[in-house]
Amino acid sequence: MKGIADDTADMASVPAVRHLMRAKDLADARYFEPLTVSDLAKAAGLSRAHFSQEFRRAFGETPHAYLLTRRLERAASLLRMTDRSVAEVCMAVGWQSIGSFTTSFTRTYGMAPTAYRTAFPPASHHALIPACVLRAYGRPQHRTFREDATAARP
Amino acid sequence: MIRIANAQLWVHDQDEALAFYTRKLGMEVRIDVTVPEMGDFRWLAVGPPGQPDVSIVLMAIPGPPVMDDATTDQVRDLMGKGFAGTVFLTTEDCLATYKELTGRGVEFVEEPDQRPYGLDSAFRDPSGNHIRLTQVQPYSPS
Numbered sequence: 275m276k277g278i279a280d281d282t283a284d285m286a287s288v289p290a291v292r293h294l295m296r297a298k299d300l301a302d303a304r305y306f307e308p309l310t311v312s313d314l315a316k317a318a319g320l321s322r323a324h325f326s327q328e329f330r331r332a333f334g335e336t337p338h339a340y341l342l343t344r345r346l347e348r349a350a351s352l353l354r355m356t357d358r359s360v361a362e363v364c365m366a367v368g369w370q371s372i373g374s375f376t377t378s379f380t381r382t383y384g385m386a387p388t389a390y391r392t393a394f395p396p397a398s399h400h401a402l403i404p405a406c407v408l409r410a411y412g413r414p415q416h417r418t419f420r421e422d423a424t425a426a427r428p
Numbered sequence: 429m430i431r432i433a434n435a436q437l438w439v440h441d442q443d444e445a446l447a448f449y450t451r452k453l454g455m456e457v458r459i460d461v462t463v464p465e466m467g468d469f470r471w472l473a474v475g476p477p478g479q480p481d482v483s484i485v486l487m488a489i490p491g492p493p494v495m496d497d498a499t500t501d502q503v504r505d506l507m508g509k510g511f512a513g514t515v516f517l518t519t520e521d522c523l524a525t526y527k528e529l530t531g532r533g534v535e536f537v538e539e540p541d542q543r544p545y546g547l548d549s550a551f552r553d554p555s556g557n558h559i560r561l562t563q564v565q566p567y568s569p570s
Contacts, residue, residue: 303454356460411466
C-alpha cells in the first residue's frame with residue numbers, strides 16, 4: 275500500500291507526520307474561515323482521500339471531525355466567555371448556517387447553544403476585571419451639585 | 429509563586445484590535461464582555477491557542493472620569509508612536525510565521541534578522557503598538 279512517505283518523497287528531509295501537522299495547525303489557526311478537508315489536504319500536500327486516511331491514522335480521528343470539534347470547542351468557549359449572540363458566535367467560528375451549527379452543537383453538547391449558555395454563570399462573572407478598573411470606570415461623571423452653585427454665588 | 433495572568437495594551441479601536449489579534453495573528457478570544465453599569469466598559473482579552481493561562485487585555489483608552497482629556501490625548505499619542513507598550517511573542521519558525529503574517533497583510537517594521545539570541549522581527553498592531561516576533565535560539569555571540 276502506498277504510504278504517506280511516497281507522497282512526500284520530495285520533502286523527504288521532513289518527517290512525514292510534519293505535513294499532517296501543517297494541516298492540523300491550519301485547522302487550529304484558521305477554523306473561522308470556510309476551510310474544507312480539501313484545503314487541509316492541500317496544506318499537507320496530499321490527495322484528499324489519502325490525507326483523510328493518514329490523518330486518521332496519525333491523530334485518531336478524521337480531519338473533518340477535528341475541524342468540526344475545533345469549531346465547536348471555540349463556540350462553546352465564546353458562549354461561556356463572551357456576551358455575543360448565538361448568531362455572532364456561529365459566524366465567528368466558521369459556520370455559514372445557524373441551523374447546521376445548532377444541530378452539531380446540540381449533538382455534541384447535549385443541549386442547544388442558548389441552553390448551554392444559560393447553564394453557566396454570565397460571562398461577566400469570569401471577567402477578571404481588577405479593582406482598579408472597577409474603581410475607575412464605576413465612578414460616576416462629576417455633576418455640579420446645588421451646594422456648589424450656592425457657594426459660587428457672590 | 430507569582431505567575432503572569434494578563435498584560436494590558438491600549439488600543440484605539442477594540443473591534444479593529446480584536447480582528448487583528450484573532451484573524452491575522454491567530455489568537456483566541458479569552459473573554460469579551462461589556463458591562464453596562466460601568467458605562468459600557470468592555471473587558472476584552474485574547475491569547476494564543478495552547479497557552480490558555482496568559483492573555484492580553486485589549487483596553488480602549490478611556491475619557492473622563494477615568495482620564496481627563498489631556499491624559500487621554502497623551503496616552504493616544506504615545507500609543508500611536510509605539511511607546512505605550514510592547515508584546516514579545518515567540519515562534520518556532522520566525523521565517524515561516526513572517527511569511528504567513530505578511531500574507532495576511534501584517535506590515536513588518538523589522539524583517540527577520542539574526543541576533544545573538546535568535547531570529548528576530550517586529551511589526552505593529554493597528555494602534556501602533558510594537559510587537560516583536562522572535563525565534564529564540566541558543567545564544568551565539570557574533
